[in-house]
Amino acid sequence: MSSQVKASATREILKVTERPEVISFAGGLPAPELFPVEGIREACDAVLKESGAAALQYSTTEGYVPLREAICGRMKAIGIDTSVDHVMITSGSQQGLDLTGKLFIDEGDTVICESPTYLAALNAFKIYRANFVEVAMDDDGMIMEELEKALQAHPEAKFIYTIPDFHPTGRTMKLERRRKMIELANQYDVLIIEDNPYGAIRFAGESLPPLKSFDTEGRVIYLSTFSKILAPGFRLGWICADSVFIEKYVAFKQSADLHTDSFAQRVAEKYMELFDLEAHIQKIKAVYKERREIMIQCIHDFFPKNIKHSTPDGGLFIWVELPENIDTQEVFMNV
């Protein structure tokens, strides 16, 4: 499909989603009724009272040190032992993707990714004229035999882009594949971009260690965000990577927007100081779990019987596959 056609298809989709009777399940929007509005109000107040001038002034490109320290604490809790020098704040995880494209991709460079993958990551890398090599997935994530074939066929690949936890298809990469992916990346000397916006939203099953926790060679660049656990409006994400890469990301971010909103950074940090973010996440996970159950029940009750769906253990997505002879665009246009 040409980009022209895609753009107009996207507009058609938006038109439908704007109809008041339509609930769109297309994007990863967190439930706004769960945002801790009152806690954020208290955090705003405290920041402006304690450090109003500093919170409204220009600040460093790397980001507010106490926020980066809090992020290091969160990273440590999932098995990534890091320090503030390895963490840069981004204007949402999307900026992490854009800067990754800017930093690593020259025209025609190869990026290996899951099939399917996150549309906005593809778009970010496409601007820098990447070529994509897609690797098939099954219910346990990217298939490692297929990844090895892709690496053999494309030894020039710049990086593997992967969403191991609660991928848009709702799937999660199983433990032995995580170890295997690191092994392959080491063997074929390729970087891994681990995009992990949803990892903290696990409401069933056992947590799996991130790829980065197995990384002994500094080749995993880990991206995450406050968008799904606190609020996306602030546009607060982060990159955790080897300091060699962080230095380059900082130079590129400086050109891109100087720094991320100083006030939002301090408010998020203050919120975590005043309140228990983990307790908030427990609360939203309980709601998302219940909604997943209702959604799956509805799929069973109201969808045709010849479809397949994933049953995610976390995150915001359920993936539905229709029989091959059905044109989904046609189904959509007849909504």
Added chain:
Amino acid sequence: MSSQVKASATREILKVTERPEVISFAGGLPAPELFPVEGIREACDAVLKESGAAALQYSTTEGYVPLREAICGRMKAIGIDTSVDHVMITSGSQQGLDLTGKLFIDEGDTVICESPTYLAALNAFKIYRANFVEVAMDDDGMIMEELEKALQAHPEAKFIYTIPDFHPTGRTMKLERRRKMIELANQYDVLIIEDNPYGAIRFAGESLPPLKSFDTEGRVIYLSTFSKILAPGFRLGWICADSVFIEKYVAFKQSADLHTDSFAQRVAEKYMELFDLEAHIQKIKAVYKERREIMIQCIHDFFPKNIKHSTPDGGLFIWVELPENIDTQEVFMNV
């Protein structure tokens, strides 16, 4: 100078500016003691009370409509008759520069600019591998005869990048040159990027209409910001341009960071609804005027007599030129 050397020079400068007894006049930092902290606190409160969930949720790439309407009002007051469809919110004016580079510059493309110009604009365009053609200035801004020579020699130039009001040298382009620049841009069919972060901070002399107010062919792309008139920490800027360009900027911004902080956008808009931003600007201009006078007095009293300096009618910069035989880097290192 290689970029390696430049990076280390910048680090040396930062080291010096971090010494507590040093006041850095290098960057365009507004005076933080003038930030309307209490007004912003009230605006934060009102936004969270009235529309907390929406203010913390994802929002459109173009930006919050009431903020864009308020910007149109400000633009109209300086002679630019525009509408929300021609305005996109950016994450600071720096993002406007970065997206401009991304949108218009391919490797080796020519950008015409003043000599000297804003360092961070050069850096933003350099990432996209622009070639720069510098045009000499005098006390009345870019010299139009020199600009015409540059346009003749480089008919392939993608755009003219200019800061007509209170340029880093403290200079302002005089009225007849503004008309002439538009005439030349029309004649040589080239775009103009009018970077105007300081225009509202005029504390002496008569206001001059922006280049964009003379633009009849949609070839001026106007960039501005709330950084100098409200607070830079929020990273709130805007682009005003023909809708053909805005559509493209929106597509590129979507890949860059999805959208600018929704909360900051609503807080800025609410601040303007609750308080008189113009009155605030009058207040800060009076302080900046006084500081300019003190600074010029100090230059006369304490600087060597063989230097030259500008006497700006606004903005944040005074430009000092040393005699040609003085190595400024050496002077700096002996501070």
